[in-house]
Amino acid sequence: MKGLEGLEQLLAELPEEGQRSRPDLFSISGFPHYEDVLSNWYAYFMDPSGPHGLGTLFLEVLLELANAKDAVTIGSSMAVKRELTTPEGKAIDLVVHDGEETGEGIAEAMNAIVIENKVYHHLNNRLDLYFNAVRAESKTGIVLGLKRTETGHASFVSVTHRDLIDAVVRRLPITARVPEPHRQYLIDLHQNIHELTAHMEYSNEVEFFLKNTELIQRVNRLERKFKEYLKGQLGTVATELGVRLYPSAQKCWYLCLPKDDQVYYSVLLDDVLAQGTDLMVVVELHDTEGKDLQPFYDAVKPLLKSDTHADPPLHNHGANWIQYATIRIPMSAAEDGTLSETILQRIQQDLAPILEKADEFMKPKTAPKNV
Numbered sequence: 348m349k350g351l352e353g354l355e356q357l358l359a360e361l362p363e364e365g366q367r368s369r370p371d372l373f374s375i376s377g378f379p380h381y382e383d384v385l386s387n388w389y390a391y392f393m394d395p396s397g398p399h400g401l402g403t404l405f406l407e408v409l410l411e412l413a414n415a416k417d418a419v420t421i422g423s424s425m426a427v428k429r430e431l432t433t434p435e436g437k438a439i440d441l442v443v444h445d446g447e448e449t450g451e452g453i454a455e456a457m458n459a460i461v462i463e464n465k466v467y468h469h470l471n472n473r474l475d476l477y478f479n480a481v482r483a484e485s486k487t488g489i490v491l492g493l494k495r496t497e498t499g500h501a502s503f504v505s506v507t508h509r510d511l512i513d514a515v516v517r518r519l520p521i522t523a524r525v526p527e528p529h530r531q532y533l534i535d536l537h538q539n540i541h542e543l544t545a546h547m548e549y550s551n552e553v554e555f556f557l558k559n560t561e562l563i564q565r566v567n568r569l570e571r572k573f574k575e576y577l578k579g580q581l582g583t584v585a586t587e588l589g590v591r592l593y594p595s596a597q598k599c600w601y602l603c604l605p606k607d608d609q610v611y612y613s614v615l616l617d618d619v620l621a622q623g624t625d626l627m628v629v630v631e632l633h634d635t636e637g638k639d640l641q642p643f644y645d646a647v648k649p650l651l652k653s654d655t656h657a658d659p660p661l662h663n664h665g666a667n668w669i670q671y672a673t674i675r676i677p678m679s680a681a682e683d684g685t686l687s688e689t690i691l692q693r694i695q696q697d698l699a700p701i702l703e704k705a706d707e708f709m710k711p712k713t714a715p716k717n718v
Contacts, residue, residue, distance in 0.1 A: 385508075386440045386464045388536050389491075390427045393443055399529040401515075406443060406460070408514045413504040415487040419458045428453070433480035437473060440464040442481055452480035459483035463503070465492040466543065474500040493544055509544045512537050570620070577626075580687040581614060587691050601631075602694075609633050609709045610702060612694065613670060625675040628694060630702050632709060633668045640669070643708040647672065650700045672701045 391397060393405045406421045424445050431439040434451050440463055446456025453459060459481045463472055478488050478500065488503035490496065495505045516537055519525070525533060556563060578594050585592040585602050590611075593601040598620065603611030615627040632643075651672065674697050680689040 382440070382464050382466045385466060385539075386429060388532075389462070389464065390429050390441060392533070392536070393441070394427045395421075395423045395425050398526070399533070400525050401529075401533075404518060405511075405515055408518060409460070409489060409506065409511060410487070412506045412510055412514060413487060413489050415460075415489075415504065418487045419460060419485050421458065421460075425458070431480065433476050435473075435476050437476050437480075439477045439480065444481065444483060446483060452482065454482045456481070456483035457485065459486040461486060461488045461503075463488070463490045465490060465496075466508075474498060474503050478502055507544075508540045512540045576681075577616075580681075580690065583687040584691045584694065588694065602628075610705045612698065612702065619678055623678065625677055626690070627673055627675055628690065628698060629670040629673045630698055630705055631668060631670050632705050634709065635669055636667045643705065644671075646708070647701045647704045650704070652697050671705070672698060674698060 389405070392399055392401060393409075395403045395406070403421050403423065403425070406425065407416075410416045410419060410421070421443075422445070425443050426445070428442045428444065428448060429440070431442045431448070431452060433439065439461060442453055442459060442461055444453050444456045444459040446453045446459065461477050461481050463474065463477065474488060474490075478486070486502075488498075488500060490498050490503050490505050491508055491511065492505060493508060495507060498505055516533075574594070578592065581592050581594070581600065581602070588602060590602050590604050593603070598616045600614040600616070601611050602614065610630070610632055613629050613631040615629065617627075618624045619626045674693045676686070676690050676693060678686075680686045
C-alpha cells in the first residue's frame with residue numbers, strides 16, 4: 348500500500364483498541380507503578396489476619412506458582428514485614444514469617460517467604476544477603492516482576508505480578524464474601540497490575556504499527572497538514588476580530604488579545620481530530636476561583652441562541668476556569684471554501700456579545716474620579 352489510496356484499507360485493518368479502564372486508587376493517587384506502593388498492597392493482602400477476609404489465599408497461590416508449596420508451611424500466625432533491614436543495611440521488600448524480628452533480621456522462624464518486588468527496575472539485588480538475613484527452618488525466595496526473569500539465586504523463583512493476581516481472582520469462590528471496601532481494593536489492584544503488564548506486552552497494536560509504519564507516518568503528516576490549513580483559516584478570523592491566534596496546544600487553541608489571560612475564545616479541536624466532525628469554539632473565563640458566577644450567567648442568558656450550549660458549562664470548571672457558551676462549526680464549510688467566513692460570522696453573532704459580558708464581569712470598569 349502506498350499513498351492516500353492505502354489509507355482506507357489501513358483504517359479497516361486497525362486492531363480493536365483495548366477498552367480504556369476506569370480510574371482506580373492507583374491512577375487517581377498518581378502511584379500506578381511505584382514498587383513501594385505495590386509492596387504495601389501486597390503486605391496488606393498477604394497478612395492472614397487482615398480485614399480483607401482472604402486469609403492465606405495470596406500466600407497459598409504465591410507458593411503454588413513458585414512450586415514451593417511443600418517447602419514452606421503457612422498458617423494464620425504468619426506476619427508480614429515491610430522493608431526488613433539486613434545486617435549489611437540492605438532493605439528486603441517483603442518477608443512473610445512466623446518468627447521474631449531482631450536487629451539482624453528474622454530469627455526463630457519455622458517458615459518464611461522472602462519476596463523481592465520489581466516493576467520496571469532491573470534485578471541487581473544481593474539476594475544472598477536477603478536470604479541469609481531471614482533465619483528459618485523452612486524458607487523460600489520469590490522475585491515478583493512484570494516478566495519472568497533469571498534470579499541468579501538457587502533459592503529464588505521468578506513469579507509475575509499478573510500470574511499472581513489472576514490466580515488469586517480465579518481461586519476466589521463464587522460465594523466468597525469479601526467485605527467492602529476490601530473487595531474494591533482487590534479489584535483496583537487487579538486492574539492496576541493488568542495496566543502495568545499491558546505496557547510490556549507485544550500486542551496486536553504494536554505489531555500493526557511495525558507492519559504499517561510508513562503509512563502511519565503518512566497519516567501523521569496529513570494531520571499536521573490539516574492543522575496548518577486550520578491555522579490559516581483561524582488566522583484570518585483572528586485578523587478580522589483584531590486578536591491573535593495562539594495555536595500552541597495540542598487540542599485547544601486560543602483567540603485573544605496579547606497578555607489577555609482572563610477572557611478569550613478557545614478553539615477545541617477534539618471532535619474534528621478524533622471524528623472529522625465539528626470544530627468547537629467557546630468563551631473561556633480564567634481566574635474564576637472564589638467568584639460568584641451567577642450574575643454573569645444571569646447577564647448572558649438572554650443572549651444565548653437555541654444552538655449555543657451554555658448552562659452548565661461545557662466542562663466541569665476546575666479550580667480557576669470555566670468554558671461557557673459553545674458554537675459548533677461543521678467542517679462541511681471547508682469543502683466550499685467558506686470555513687473562515689463561517690467561523691467569523693458565528694463568533695460575531697453568537698459569542699462576541701457573551702465575551703463582552705464576560706469581560707465586563709471579570710474586569711469591571713471603574714468610574715473616573717471627580718477632580
